[in-house]
Amino acid sequence: MQFLTSYRVVRLSGPLCPEWGGQFVIQRDTGCMGGDTCLSAKCTPTLIVIITPYALPPFHHCPIFSTARNGSLSSLPPRFFALIILVAADQQPPTTLLTNDSVSSRPNALVLLVSKNEATNLHVVDIQKRTPLKPVPLVLDVNGRSLWVDCESNYLSSTYNAPQCHSTQCSRANLHDCRTCSAQTRPGCHNNTCGLNAANPISGETAFGELAQDVLSIPSTDGSSLGQLVTIPQFLFACAPSSLAQKGFPPAVQGVVGLGHTSIALPTQLASHFGFQQKFALCLTSPLNHGVLFLGEAPYRLHPGIDVSHPLGSTPLSISREGEYFIQVTSIRINERVVPVNPALLNRRPGSTLISTTTPYTVLEHSIYQTFTQFYANQMSWAPRVQPIAPFGLCFDATKMTATQIGPEVANIDLVLHNRNNVWRIVGANSMVQPRPGVWCLGFVDGGSNPKAPIILGSYQLEDNLLQFDLARSKLGFSSSLLFRGTHCGNFFVGSAQTSAAKEEKHV
Structure with a gap:
């Protein structure tokens, strides 16, 4: 032989x-x-x-x-x-x-496809986890502190592990509370492990769970299409009870993937493991298409070959103690005219405006909302108004409006950022919602007198806009509507690439 x-x-x-x-x-x-x-x-x-x-x-x-x-x-x-x-x-x-x-071809960027659930207006990603790999649908929360999943409902994996209390994994997650579990041993129920809170961003409820680690696989990308799956063998996440995933989520969703600026959020762990910069870019769509979440370095190319990573506007990104993302909106303009809102409301710290992927439509503090909608109605005096449809307070007869490449032809809304030349423009495709045929409504809602922030930018206003979160430089890059450039967030090329566990894997 x-x-x-x-x-x-x-x-x-x-x-x-x-x-x-x-x-x-x-x-x-x-x-x-x-x-x-x-x-x-x-x-x-x-x-x-x-x-x-x-x-x-x-x-x-x-x-x-x-x-x-x-x-x-x-x-x-x-x-x-x-x-x-x-x-x-x-x-x-x-x-x-x-x-x-x-080890060859260490990825510079990773990618996840994002779908919008029409019934809940929430954005969902499928992440490959466990051994054997299984797609796990999770709500996308840009401010979430960690990835958490329901571990009570048939969590099966041969590689699941719960780090012991006071272990290096617990220290990395800044966890110092030990927990016990009196029920039968299973994923999410072990003694002398680290405890952490998992949060449902829709119901506002929290639950105490177990810090766990398991295999996570995610497609690599060259910025243009899906590549091979790459694997983190011991990704840290939270094991939560089933009850936490039962309120407000789409059917079959098993938890949340958090992108907040914390030690065990998805972007932080991926950047640490693969050695690329702490940077991610979000490009959301309507339910008709798949959006995309890029993790790592640009380029971000959308059909027909447009690199949407530049040019981008830029503004300082502020981060709360909970890892949430804020920007400073200093004024609001409609058709180039300044809306007279109380300036004290826009001088809040860490910022006047919270970016949210779990709030469907932009929420305005009550006094801002009243002034804003009245000002907008005055600028749209030519358009016949109709009875409002909840939750919106200002609606128009759509048959009297002209459709354009960037949505209905309506008044432009400008969010003026840290200087007056730095403007995020919101066009008709992002400002107007069609709750039923023949009606367009202004897609902003009244948040009452004490919302979490004076302005909460909702996911509808983020759709077909590229947002780049550069955590190393504390900057937010923004494109405004990609419709101006003849593309949209659903134009990421998937081709024949597979996102299933059967696709060839590599481990780096």
Whole structure:
């Protein structure tokens, strides 16, 4: 029999080593000619390099590694993954070690498709989690503190783990409360683990859950289309009770994916794991199309080949203690005329305006709303008004309005930001809502006297606008309506790429 030496990447799986499921290894094989794999009875691995930034399960529990002995951990800079070298008993440790730089095609950006649920006006993403991988539908919350899922309803995964209280994972999540669970042990119910609050952004309810970690996979991108799935083997998230996901969510949704500026939110963990800048871009759509969430570096290309990452307006991004995103709107203009609102309301800190993906329509503090709608009605005096349709307070006869590429031809609304030349323009496609045929309503609602912020920018006003959250520089980039540029957020090219677990994976 002839032998040859080769190198390859292998993903461990199967019943022999469930605790190693999902780990990727680079192997130097003394392989058998004729197609036998190195893990067969005839052929044994002489060198296996496990690539992971996390603690590994004891390898001596795995029959595949019964002849191996543990080599030494290399001392690498923090940006490198720790490498654990397993060397067969009759081999000497290698003189050179594989570093992170040897692993090819580390992604610069990742991408998730975003759909809008018409019944609830919430935006939903499917994220591949667990072992075996399963698409988990989650509400997208730009201000959410973490990713949380319902763990009580058939959470099945061979790679689920609950970090122990006072562990490094708990410290990373800034969690210091230990919890116990008196029910039967299962995902979400272990003793001496870290407890954290998960929040339903629709009902406002919170629940105490368990910090957990499991496999998460997400498509890479070159900015133009979906690429291969890449994997984080031990992504931190919150395990919450079923009751938290039952109020206000679309059917089948199992939790929330939070993009807030916190230590365990999705953008933070992905940037840390893959080594790209803390930056993400959001491009939402109507229910007719899929929007897109880019995580990482530009470009962000939409059909027909337009890079919408530039030019962008820019304004300082303020972050609350809870990790929420605010900007400073200093005044509002309608048809270039300033709306006379109380300036004290627009001088709030950390900012007058909260950006929200879980608020369907922009909410204005009561006095701002009254002044704004009256001013808008005056600027639209030529358009016949009709009986308002809740929750809107100002509606018009749509048959008297002209349709354009950027929505109905109506008065433009300008949000003037940190200086008067820095303006976010809201055109008819984002300012007017059609609650029934023949009626257009101004898509802003009265928030009463004490809303969370004087202005809460709702998701309808964000649709077909690219928003780039540059967390490293504390800046928000904004495009205003992409309809001006002959494209929209539903024009991200998917092609024949697969987002299912069956698509080829790579682990970096």
